[in-house]
Amino acid sequence: MTQFKPVRDVVVVGVGLHPFGRFPGKDLATLAREAVVAALQDGGVWWRDIPVAYFGHVYYQGMSVGETALGALGLTGIPIINVENACSSGSTAFWQAYWGITAGVYDLALAFGAEKVPGGPVTVTAADSPERYIGGDHMMAGYALRMRRYMEETGAPAAALAQVAVKARQNALLNPYAHRKQTYTVEDVLASRPIADPLTLYQCCPTSEGSAAAVLCAREALGRYGLDPSRAISVVAATLTSGNYNGRGSDHSAFSPYRTEPAGRAAYEMSGLGPEDIDLLQVHDAATIGELQQIEALDLAPRGEAWQATLEGRTALTGDLPVNTDGGLLAMGHPFGATGIRMVHETVTQLRGEAGPRQVPKARVGMAQCSGAGDVTTVHILAR
Amino acid sequence: MSASTESKVVSVDPSRLRLTDGEGTTGVFLGMRCRDCGIYVFGAALFCQSCSSGDLESVELSGRGILYSYTIVRVPPAGWPGPVPYVLGEVELPEGPHVLAEVTDIPEADLKIGLAVAMALQKVQDGQSETARMVYKWRPIPQFTGVGQEETR
Ligand SMILES: [Zn+2]
Numbered sequence: 001m002t003q004f005k006p007v008r009d010v011v012v013v014g015v016g017l018h019p020f021g022r023f024p025g026k027d028l029a030t031l032a033r034e035a036v037v038a039a040l041q042d043g044g045v046w047w048r049d050i051p052v053a054y055f056g057h058v059y060y061q062g063m064s065v066g067e068t069a070l071g072a073l074g075l076t077g078i079p080i081i082n083v084e085n086a087c088s089s090g091s092t093a094f095w096q097a098y099w100g101i102t103a104g105v106y107d108l109a110l111a112f113g114a115e116k117v118p119g120g121p122v123t124v125t126a127a128d129s130p131e132r133y134i135g136g137d138h139m140m141a142g143y144a145l146r147m148r149r150y151m152e153e154t155g156a157p158a159a160a161l162a163q164v165a166v167k168a169r170q171n172a173l174l175n176p177y178a179h180r181k182q183t184y185t186v187e188d189v190l191a192s193r194p195i196a197d198p199l200t201l202y203q204c205c206p207t208s209e210g211s212a213a214a215v216l217c218a219r220e221a222l223g224r225y226g227l228d229p230s231r232a233i234s235v236v237a238a239t240l241t242s243g244n245y246n247g248r249g250s251d252h253s254a255f256s257p258y259r260t261e262p263a264g265r266a267a268y269e270m271s272g273l274g275p276e277d278i279d280l281l282q283v284h285d286a287a288t289i290g291e292l293q294q295i296e297a298l299d300l301a302p303r304g305e306a307w308q309a310t311l312e313g314r315t316a317l318t319g320d321l322p323v324n325t326d327g328g329l330l331a332m333g334h335p336f337g338a339t340g341i342r343m344v345h346e347t348v349t350q351l352r353g354e355a356g357p358r359q360v361p362k363a364r365v366g367m368a369q370c371s372g373a374g375d376v377t378t379v380h381i382l383a384r
Numbered sequence: 385m386s387a388s389t390e391s392k393v394v395s396v397d398p399s400r401l402r403l404t405d406g407e408g409t410t411g412v413f414l415g416m417r418c419r420d421c422g423i424y425v426f427g428a429a430l431f432c433q434s435c436s437s438g439d440l441e442s443v444e445l446s447g448r449g450i451l452y453s454y455t456i457v458r459v460p461p462a463g464w465p466g467p468v469p470y471v472l473g474e475v476e477l478p479e480g481p482h483v484l485a486e487v488t489d490i491p492e493a494d495l496k497i498g499l500a501v502a503m504a505l506q507k508v509q510d511g512q513s514e515t516a517r518m519v520y521k522w523r524p525i526p527q528f529t530g531v532g533q534e535e536t537r
Pocket residue numbers: 418419420421422423432433434435436437
């Protein structure tokens with residue numbers, strides 16, 4: 001895979017989040033704007049200094065919502081780009097912001113994302129697609145196919161998968177922004193309503209509303225904009241890949257989830273870091289199986305062994321590789337356009353040492369991986 | 385509905401399934417083979433999905449395969465015109481591609497990875513369109529040889 005070389009060091013100077021959940025009284029632009037204002041305040045950034053903005057969202061809520069959201073701050077004539085890349089729309093917006101700055105096009109950039117996901121099973125294709133009659137376009141059914149393969153090939157028991165969801169809820173309990181704030185047991189998870197066997201309801205992320213934002217800056221430009229270097233977190237890798245099916249069509253195998261492997265390896269190469277350097281990890285856990293497969297695809301556990309690491313508590317907040325420390329998609333919720341930037345928000349918060357009761361001690365390097373339909377994968381590595 | 389409308393039957397996806405008789409009750413899977421690296425894809429492709437070669441030939445693919453994975457979908461996607469729950473099977477063809485479709489005529493207890501299945505066509509008319517679609521499904525078959533090992537059930 002071709003990976004361009006970064007030119008300038010890029011840092012995240014501000015992050016902002018709107019709680020995830022259901023907010024029937026708020027439109028998408030209002031949701032989005034609240035996270036933007038929070039990120040600007042967090043970084044001490046003047047809105048008038050922002051030269052470009054990328055807005056991730058998926059579900060149609062009117063044209064140019066990015067412009068509408070930012071309009072209330074005062075339209076300054078900057079380029080505003082609306083980004084749709086499925087569940088990785090937000091992380092794609094962040095990736096674009098990073099590359100715009102490192103290449104020297106901009107000193108600063110705003111990446112933000114928001115979503116109001118409708119309820120019910122998520123499909124990828126248009127309503128009149130042949131897939132509607134074939135029955136194969138069903139996000140959670142896809143995860144269920146992977147999960148059955150994984151369990152068959154690795155011997156992972158259902159309880160190990162359920163433990164991923166239990167852990168997510170425990171982390172979310174320490175996060176005031178989370179959609180789901182009630183814990184449950186492995187037994188509760190397995191006894192919850194079956195969605196697509198072997199996936200039960202509590203092993204699927206809720207569809208949510210919410211927003212997230214991040215302000216990025218060239219490190220060398222911090223002084224020019226009066227920004228505080230002490231809270232800035234470096235972006236040391238930013239990679240994005242899209243589908244490559246190798247001719248197999250819909251291959252829901254146990255060991256090649258989406259394009260995570262090439263995106264992860266490119267991120268290690270770009271940063272000069274290895275799996276041993278990662279102190280905490282956010283991955284795309286739209287379903288419990290997703291977390292296990294992503295951990296393995298990122299070489300953070302041997303193939304077929306992430307389920308054991310989960311049962312041993314190694315991926316919990318107190319473990320040696322805390323995963324989805326804010327509750328992940330499973331408990332934090334999943335407003336598509338916001339999710340990838342929410343992962344950046346959590347990573348930055350942890351690396352600054354500002355995560356309060358869910359703080360991972362001595363966290364220096366964090367990784368965020370986000371997947372989307374079209375076999376999109378983004379991987380970002382941030383470092384203090 | 386008139387008899388003439390009822391007789392109007394089309395393939396659910398002409399790039400993947402060609403109907404081979406007048407009633408549309410038999411059909412064959414379509415795909416592409418790369419003349420450079422030899423891989424097969426299910427359905428249409430302009431370039432090889434493995435080596436990016438543009439030297440592809442249209443081929444017919446096997447209508448049989450083995451069950452690679454399956455799930456019982458209990459909450460269907462919007463607009464699904466079939467029964468609920470339904471079994472969704474991912475089937476590996478001898479040529480390599482995986483084909484997702486409903487698995488019919490099988491008790492839940494008999495579902496098993498490695499099961500031999502064959503394509504079966506089913507007419508689907510859902511009221512939203514006057515055209516009936518012939519949709520490919522998977523149905524268990526007693527015996528199948530072709531993915532390197534012999535399987536019997
Ligand atoms: Zn080829």
